[in-house]
Amino acid sequence: MTALLVTRLAKSFGGLRVTKGVDLAVEAGERRLIIGPNGAGKTTLFNLITGEISPDGGSIRLFGADITNTPCRRRVHLGMARTYQIITLFPRDTILRNVTLALLGLSTLRWNPFVALDLQHDLAARAHAALARVGLDEIAERPLGETSYGERRRVEIAMAMAQSPRLLLLDEPFAGLSIDERRDVQKLLRAIPRDVTMVMIEHNMDVALDFADRITLLHFGEVIVEGTRAEVVADPRTREVYLGE
Amino acid sequence: MSAPVTRRAAPGVALLVIALALLATLPAWVGNAYYINVASQILLFAVFALALNVLVGYGGLVSLGHAGLFAVAGYTTALMLQAGQGHLAADVAAVGVTLVVSAVFAVLALRATGIGFLMITLALGQILWGIAYRWANLTNGDNGVNVSTRPAPFGISLAGAQSFYFATLVVFLLALATMALFVRSPFGASLRGARDQARRMTALGYNVWLIRFLAFLFSGFWSGIAGILFVYYNQFISPQIAALQTSAEVLLMVISGGTATLAGPIVGAAIVVIMKNVVSAYVVRWNMVLGLIFVAIITFMPEGLVPGSARLWRWAWRRAKTPQKTAPQKTTPQMTTPASRGDRP
Numbered sequence: 001m002t003a004l005l006v007t008r009l010a011k012s013f014g015g016l017r018v019t020k021g022v023d024l025a026v027e028a029g030e031r032r033l034i035i036g037p038n039g040a041g042k043t044t045l046f047n048l049i050t051g052e053i054s055p056d057g058g059s060i061r062l063f064g065a066d067i068t069n070t071p072c073r074r075r076v077h078l079g080m081a082r083t084y085q086i087i088t089l090f091p092r093d094t095i096l097r098n099v100t101l102a103l104l105g106l107s108t109l110r111w112n113p114f115v116a117l118d119l120q121h122d123l124a125a126r127a128h129a130a131l132a133r134v135g136l137d138e139i140a141e142r143p144l145g146e147t148s149y150g151e152r153r154r155v156e157i158a159m160a161m162a163q164s165p166r167l168l169l170l171d172e173p174f175a176g177l178s179i180d181e182r183r184d185v186q187k188l189l190r191a192i193p194r195d196v197t198m199v200m201i202e203h204n205m206d207v208a209l210d211f212a213d214r215i216t217l218l219h220f221g222e223v224i225v226e227g228t229r230a231e232v233v234a235d236p237r238t239r240e241v242y243l244g245e
Numbered sequence: 246m247s248a249p250v251t252r253r254a255a256p257g258v259a260l261l262v263i264a265l266a267l268l269a270t271l272p273a274w275v276g277n278a279y280y281i282n283v284a285s286q287i288l289l290f291a292v293f294a295l296a297l298n299v300l301v302g303y304g305g306l307v308s309l310g311h312a313g314l315f316a317v318a319g320y321t322t323a324l325m326l327q328a329g330q331g332h333l334a335a336d337v338a339a340v341g342v343t344l345v346v347s348a349v350f351a352v353l354a355l356r357a358t359g360i361g362f363l364m365i366t367l368a369l370g371q372i373l374w375g376i377a378y379r380w381a382n383l384t385n386g387d388n389g390v391n392v393s394t395r396p397a398p399f400g401i402s403l404a405g406a407q408s409f410y411f412a413t414l415v416v417f418l419l420a421l422a423t424m425a426l427f428v429r430s431p432f433g434a435s436l437r438g439a440r441d442q443a444r445r446m447t448a449l450g451y452n453v454w455l456i457r458f459l460a461f462l463f464s465g466f467w468s469g470i471a472g473i474l475f476v477y478y479n480q481f482i483s484p485q486i487a488a489l490q491t492s493a494e495v496l497l498m499v500i501s502g503g504t505a506t507l508a509g510p511i512v513g514a515a516i517v518v519i520m521k522n523v524v525s526a527y528v529v530r531w532n533m534v535l536g537l538i539f540v541a542i543i544t545f546m547p548e549g550l551v552p553g554s555a556r557l558w559r560w561a562w563r564r565a566k567t568p569q570k571t572a573p574q575k576t577t578p579q580m581t582t583p584a585s586r587g588d589r590p
Contacts, residue, residue, distance in 0.1 A: 047590065048446060052444070052447070052448065054350070066308075072447050072448060073448075073450050073451060073452055073453075076448065076449060076450035077450055082448060084445075088442055088444065088448075089442070089445070089492050090438060090441050090442055090443045091441075092437075092441060099400055100434070101435075101446075101449060102449050103432060104431055104435065105449035105450035105451050106445070106450050107431075108432045110431050110432065110434075110435045110451065111431075111432055111435075111459075112430060112431050112432055112462070113426070113427050113430045113431075113432040113433065114430060115431065116426070116430065117427045117429060117430060117431045117433070117434050118429065120431070129496070159449070163449070173443050212512065
């Protein structure tokens with residue numbers, strides 16, 4: 001089954017066409033890597049898929065359902081989760097509270113003004129479990145402002161995974177990480193079960209190529225190469241626009 | 246895990262018990278009806294400031310139009326009573342009308358955040374002030390509306406300063422308890438999340454607009470309750486209460502006391518009301534003194550009096566503890582070695 005089907009997706013900012021009729025079909029359970037030089041429109045494509053910006057044309061289907069005009073927040077309830085290139089968390093709160101907010105986002109409890117959040121033990125247990133999966137449960141009560149960059153990346157992944165997504169979009173999850181931190185995140189992503197379909201934008205080819213089943217190369221808002229790792233790496237257009245050979 | 250939490254909460258609980266005891270016995274140790282009335286004013290403006298703090302502190306939405314909501318409740322109560330309705334009907338209508346007006350405010354103002362939100366609320370507040378001032382057939386214009394009686398809930402007359410104080414105290418405590426629950430609730434967490442990272446909250450599945458809208462209604466509800474208390478306290482209402490100055494004053498109460506805290510708006514309300522009622526009797530230019538106090542607070546405690554005082558207290562506490570730990574090591578190091586204490590066999 002196709003998890004994500006993007007058809008002739010288009011977006012312009014003023015006179016600048018940043019997404020030009022992109023087609024993308026990601027099968028359920030697949031690990032898809034999206035690469036391309038800076039300005040290729042990779043993050044814009046993610047923002048279109050998640051609904052943070054509206055397309056000018058084309059359609060998006062999530063597990064067969066047309067979500068082209070579905071608001072961003074509803075897409076999350078349909079099983080879509082994402083992480084951001086620039087870490088976007090809640091620095092005034094603890095790590096645990098950050099993950100709790102992710103869990104609350106899918107719960108009707110989020111509208112309840114009559115109960116204390118700290119007394120929702122089931123929610124706290126699920127947040128702890130999500131943090132245990134990324135190895136952060138021991139520092140769950142630490143304020144986010146006192147954590148390292150690598151730990152915040154893991155918090156982002158924990159938040160996304162806490163929502164039990166069917167489709168996970170990762171925007172440069174290795175950006176800014178040290179070699180050790182990169183290895184940790186790599187291990188985390190590898191441990192995510194195949195019932196979660198993953199699409200990742202990444203510049204670091206060492207770690208990214210290892211992750212991908214298939215690769216899509218974007219250039220100036222267009223898909224110019226798509227295929228298996230070997231096919232994409234061997235393609236002369238990849239070398240020309242991306243690898244610089 | 247519960248022991249440290251209990252230890253941490255103990256000073257707060259002790260302070261709360263002391264504050265409650267002081268408030269409950271205030272008429273006994275104040276005595277003078279004038280000062281009891283000042284205390285009633287502090288409490289009712291504290292309810293108003295707490296209501297505004299929901300938006301300013303927890304929602305990150307600075308409103309300069311809340312005097313309009315406060316006045317809508319006051320005018321509705323006064324006009325209903327003038328039309329011969331009972332107190333209960335007047336109060337219920339006041340809350341209902343305030344909620345409807347709050348909803349209109351919210352729908353219009355939440356088209357923007359930041360300075361845009363502030364300007365829209367300011368404009369809406371000014372429209373209500375204009376209606377109060379100019380629609381004389383309805384509001385009696387500058388002459389205002391008199392309220393001849395105060396209610397007598399459960400047969401208890403609120404005509405006296407003391408009984409009115411206790412009624413205001415009950416409403417204040419109810420507001421405080423509701424706010425305390427609200428900010429600790431999942432909805433309160435959602436509102437703070439929307440304040441800190443609106444985009445992220447949307448990407449986590451939250452309807453940020455609706456969260457802010459409901460918070461606005463909650464804020465409007467308690468502003469309306471404060472407006473009803475105000476009109477009963479003064480037994481008179483005029484357009485002045487809907488003016489920008491009232492909105493600015495209550496905003497200053499919130500900011501000077503400390504936004505996103507429960508105690509901050511109460512302290513802020515106490516400062517402003519005491520300055521207006523007590524200090525103004527001794528200092529002709531009390532407005533200038535109030536201004537200087539605000540400048541001092543913003544300069545030395547930009548986070549507000551309550552969080553600022555807590556910060557100073559922690560700093561003083563750390564300083565007081567540090568020399569006790571280090572002094573013996575510096576002066577007589579041999580005294581602190583394990584051997585000298587007999588730890589080593």
